[in-house]
Amino acid sequence: SLGTHFFQDLLEAQIYPLALDMNDDKTILNKEFFYDMPSCLAEFVPAEAEQLADALRLIDVHAVLPGCQMDIVMDDDEGQAVGYVIRGKLPSTD
16 A cells, blocks of 8 residues: 555645656657756755666756746646746746
8 A cells, every 4th residue: 555655645745647658659758858967866865866866867957947947737638748848937827
């Protein structure tokens, strides 16, 4: 049940898991953005950063692209999502 509780905790914190099937021809990923941007993982989990570095990257979009943010729009019913970088901050819809 730990896995179930873990995912419930994520959703309650408004953190939504997003899996990408890299073998699906419809999956489009700007690999250069995610692989070439510096990871700031060590700033948040210094003790574990080395062990996690091959599996996890943390990108501070504001630091590498000042004045920009990344938005992700997900449609769970359709199983689709799109992420994009925009300049400026949009008003919150909360």
